[in-house]
Amino acid sequence: MTPITIYDIAKEANVSVSTVSRVLNDTAPVRASTREKVMAIIEKHQFQPNALARSLIKKETGTIAIILPDITNPFFPEVFWGAENEARDKGYTFFLCNTGGDHSRESEYLTILREKRVDGIIFLGGRINLQHCPEEMAQELIEAGKHLPIVLVNGNIAKSGLHRIYTDEAAGAVLATQHLLDLGHREIAFVGGLKEMATTMVKVKAIQKMLKEHGLEIPKERLLLGDFSIDSGKEQMARLLEQQNPPTAVICVNDYTAIGAIKATIEHGLSIPGDISIVGYDDTPLASAVIPELTTVSQNTYQLGKLAVDVLHDLIGGGKTKKQTALQPELIVRQSTGPARR
Amino acid sequence: MTPITIYDIAKEANVSVSTVSRVLNDTAPVRASTREKVMAIIEKHQFQPNALARSLIKKETGTIAIILPDITNPFFPEVFWGAENEARDKGYTFFLCNTGGDHSRESEYLTILREKRVDGIIFLGGRINLQHCPEEMAQELIEAGKHLPIVLVNGNIAKSGLHRIYTDEAAGAVLATQHLLDLGHREIAFVGGLKEMATTMVKVKAIQKMLKEHGLEIPKERLLLGDFSIDSGKEQMARLLEQQNPPTAVICVNDYTAIGAIKATIEHGLSIPGDISIVGYDDTPLASAVIPELTTVSQNTYQLGKLAVDVLHDLIGGGKTKKQTALQPELIVRQSTGPARR
DNA sequence: CTGAAAGCGCTAACAT
């Protein structure tokens, strides 16, 4: 059980440690016969070189990390999947750091990961998605970025110089709005999302702007924020339906809230899309699981993760890459939207 | 940008490296004044000790890993969440290794993780959930288990001596069956799941056994396996409904297939639970998101993850722990089940 | 093609 080292192998093979190292890494020519001899002994003992020792010298660990708010929200596993797949191909192993949306935990992880000498970090959501990220938190990331590659996904730190990948959420909101307009909807509401988060307000603003161009608007009483949960969507939608003059369509901040909205609507005895059209956002697996299937905006989640790793990898390799990479969202029309009732 | 070391700190503070190490780890008394002096310099340079070097000596990395099939299946993030939460409290960081159900990738990760000297591994699903795990694969795990702590979650390798945590799936299936029996159902079907997986067959057998005690059975034509996806559930359910004499209730291998079953049922113009009752398994967030809300069996997912880490932690600490820990499943009655139509 | 030796950055005796 005493962990076997390269020295043990060397001794047993009557060669020097450097020779063993060479066959291990194929870093210099070794005579075929000695190579085989060494290999045999390695096999025999199931020898596993200690990656820590190697990393200590080579100054690279083959490890990257992703810091994200909530892996139980189906949006994130999807991104992770894209990222991990790409990372494995490139020889990295992934630390997954779940913060629960707690910014202080983000800070803790930032420290730990630097100590563990990860080769790079993907920072997804959290503080970088705040409407106003406190200077101190921003500084922390910028500081970290000086010591190791970081790529921000779906968020930003103004003039941090940090690389980022994101989907154009304003464009996505416009897509959804246009879709509803085309269906003849004029009475549109917005439901869900924390007002402190950019992901919420970017959409709201984009929708407002577009509506304005058509002489329309979302009045205050039809702009009901909350958080990103199913319950929140349900709650806000219920409030909407109790109003004198309910909207004919509602855009939700994400699929979770949209599902909540669907539930509230059905409980009120209304039909979708007969009475009310509902649009989600993210195109998580939930969207097609629910009945009626949800019309939603796809963020190209898998691609988001994949690209983040690509950029990070370039950065780690010391290469130059585009600072900004924007992905275009796509409207996925399913069953939850239809012509406006009139 | 040249990474600063404990030596740099020592020199600047006019002390030895051991003193710096001592203030860093609080491993021996240091005069208050020198401690402050050293601390100041550490702060000033934002010095982060190199965890690789430390781990090399201490033979522990503060890192554990979880190997699982598919993080995009909502069951797994839930387990991960429980595990990660507990792990962070205990000072561990988590590698997440997603195998996509590919057993060779499981092997690859096993090797990589051992090289990286993780303190322990949680192995969730995959080969350990096979009805007949090939000897070679089993051996690989057993071998790994000799070198580092491993805990198996929801699966097993016969007489491997490996520790494991699991929910009693047979008991869960019995719960579901009893529930349907109580509601007066006699014509019961089973849908979904790969027949190679224990998670499927354990349930099937438990249900058959129980039905037999009541003079009932699931005839061959009502036992429609497939895989674990929504589509599969939908497909099998459709086949069921085309039969001469459709069942009045169906138990699905998991929530995903149950949702597929719901969709197929509704598309056939039948009502749930009016015409047909449907039971899922896992109680993923999906279960309460769907309409009608799904009656399902909870595996206590969060707890599963938490306990896995607890046991792993004990193992790492060299302590003795129970080899087997079984969690009792719980029936969650929602809206998708009701009295048998007659 | 192969060996000897000097580290990588840190901890842990062992001295003082």
Next chain:
DNA sequence: ATGTTAGCGCTTTCAG
């Protein structure tokens, strides 16, 4: 209370 020194297990010159 603090310094000196020998490793941890590996890679990498530098010689041969």
